[in-house]
Amino acid sequence: MPFRRSDLADLSYFLAIARHRNFRKAATELGVSASALSHSLRGLEERLKVRLLNRTNRSVTLTAAGEELQGAIREPFAAIHEAENLLNLHRDAPTGRVRINVPDEAAMRLLVPVLPEFVSRYPDVEVDISVDNTMVDVIEAGFDAGIRFGGTVPEDMIAQRLSSDFRWVVAGAPGYFERHGEPKHPEDLMHHRCIRLRLGNGRMYHWDFEQGDDVLALDVPGPVIVDNASASRALGLSGMGLMYAAEPAIAPLVAQGRLRLTLEDWASPGPGYFIYYSSRRQVPHGLRLLVDLIRELRPLG
Template sequence: MPFRRSDLADLSYFLAIARHRNFRKAATEMGVSASALSHSLRGLEERLKVRLVNRTNRSVTLTAAGDDLHEAIRDPFAAIHEAEDRLNLHRDAPAGRVRINVPDDAATQLLAPVLPEFVARYPDVELDICVDNAMVDVTEGGFDAGIRFGGTVPEDMIAQRLSADFSWVIAGSPAYFERCGEPLHPQDLMHHQCIRIRLGNSRIYKWELERGEESFVLDVPGGVTVNNGSASRALALQGLGLIYMACEGIADLTQRDLLRVTLPEWSSPGEGYFIYYSSRRQVPRGLRLLVDLIREMKPLGL
């Protein structure tokens, strides 16, 4: 059965489902409800008289027919989106939609300071920012770009620096130090309550400390593990334990004496934030303008 013009929207919804293998995430990307997405897919399957997706309570997978359709239309639809981006070059005012995947600290510390100016300058550019600390394939996820620390950027991507390098430190609240004392050496951390971090790859991060030629990599103890910086800071402010954090990420708190850095001579250097995107796709004009503005305003140095 030949495709109809009205099938184009349903096919784009199908591609989102194929990318995410999750109706809720696909619906969020497309800006519709999950029920509307499901209705669209059901109508497409009925018109084509073939099942494209297997759905259970726990998983979403493509059928053999769905795999074939996905392979056949993925690149043509990508070419259509690229053509739209190229047309933006001929508009006086940039327009379009840019989707970015970022960790929570990058969203609050890197993007938040520049977004008011970006929206004022480019009101017709729509930014869709997905805050997610897990490492994702930005191309498969339907994103135009991702932001991560330099050492975690996939090697097959084009990357641009967005911030200066960071200095990683250990900090706690005055209440915590009053109750539990202060470590005098990295090995003392093994007798303290630490708030551990689970990385985007599900691994528990081991704290790295350096002083001259000396270094320690510690699997610190702690009864609470979190997967984002905002939660770490909130718990440290409550006096729960010590945190391992980029100094720049807690500067406002240390300046107000809400948190205090301990073992400062053992701070460890780390790469700053980079934005990365596929070399195989046209870079949307809106994305280039956002990168230029971040580099212009330098919210985390450069």
């Protein structure tokens, strides 16, 4: 069967579908519609005269032929993408696309402050940001990199620091303290209303405290559990309960008097944000430029 130019695009689409096992997620990665992906795959299967995927309303799985095709073409396509990235080094203006997976707080505190300048300097580089507080396999999901707190970066990744370390603090609205009083010791929190946190891996977060040699990790009580820093902050501002956050995230609200810190002598130090990516892939030139700009502008110090 003669190889057609359109087969390259269809095979690239197939790899994205095979990687995500989901048409919608693959379409988001590629910047096309899910219907366009479906049409492309049908055409590829008809030309190859073999079924590559099993599709139901609930799942997408690879057939045996699909598994073999994915294994055969994955590395060659990765090599093509790396070659495209290398060409950026020889262009007057970098181009391409950078896909990053970040939690909501990192998006607001690290990326939003630097993106206007980045777009001004490198208008031909497209930055695709997926805001997701769950821990995902960034490579398997088709991202170039992820941003997370230093202690949560997978060990098999290359990590680069994007911010200084900072303190984790307890804060509440002034009205909350008027109604419920102020804790004098971390263990007093067991008698307060706290806004509890669920980590990206599904585990409940224990609030950490440190004073000299005394170290505590408390599973605090509270009527509401969130997995989103913005929601925790909004609930804290409402006066519903005490919140636990990285100090830079709430510093402006503390300065405005809308939140007040408590138990400051027990504030726990924690690692800052790191960007991480696979050591097995060529790092896109646009990603290197973004990292350099974050380090230059230092939005979190």
